[in-house]
Amino acid sequence: xxxxxxxxxxxxxxxxxxxxxxxxxxxxxxxxxxxxxxxxxxxxxxxxxxxxxxxxxxxxxxxxxxxxxxxxxxxxxxxxxxxxxxxxxxxxxxxxxxxxxxxxxxxxxxxxxxxxxxxxxxxxxxxxxxxx
Numbered sequence: 034x035x036x037x038x039x040x041x042x043x044x045x046x047x048x049x050x051x052x053x054x055x056x057x058x059x060x061x062x063x064x065x066x067x068x069x070x071x072x073x074x075x076x077x078x079x080x081x082x083x084x085x086x087x088x089x090x091x092x093x094x095x096x097x098x099x100x101x102x103x104x105x106x107x108x109x110x111x112x113x114x115x116x117x118x119x120x121x122x123x124x125x126x127x128x129x130x131x132x133x134x135x136x137x138x139x140x141x142x143x144x145x146x147x148x149x150x151x152x153x154x155x156x157x158x159x160x161x162x163x164x165x
Contacts (some may be wrong), residue, residue, distance in 0.1 A: 043070035049162045051152035055145035060089045062141040077141045084134030091126040098123050099119075 046054065046069060058065030063078030099106075099120070106116045 034125055040067065040070050040072065045080055046148065046152050047162060048149075048152045048154070051149045053162075054148045058141035058145040059138070060061045062137045065148070066141060071144065071148070073140075073144055077137055077144065080137035080140070084130050084132075085131030088127055089130075091130060095123050095127050130134060 051069070054065035054069045055066070056070055060076075062081035063074040063076075063077070066074030066077055102119075102140075105111065106120070
């Protein structure tokens with residue numbers, strides 16, 4: 034089986050295929066754009082993967098830090114404002130990753146809606162969609 038990320042020829046898509054591209058974009062940002070033959074799928078996919086990588090790296094670092102400092106942060110004599118500030122300082126990069134992934138997801142949602150809008154409204158064919 035040969036897998037390729039090369040774009041195929043851009044052509045008019047059926048309504049069903051456009052819906053498939055939209056849902057693919059929602060599941061894995063950029064994938065539906067690439068299926069529809071749009072170059073914007075490459076940076077969408079890269080942005081989503083970068084966001085996931087940032088979430089994973091800094092999220093794990095935050096979890097390990099929080100576990101190591103749990104008793105100190107939840108001690109009765111601990112200052113809650115100081116604890117929240119310290120938590121924020123360790124959590125902000127993981128939240129940045131969520132922001133990056135959210136930007137990629139919104140971008141692919143808009144692209145998917147654009148693909149759906151460019152598809153013809155009525156499909157006269159009664160045959161099931163062709164899978165390539």
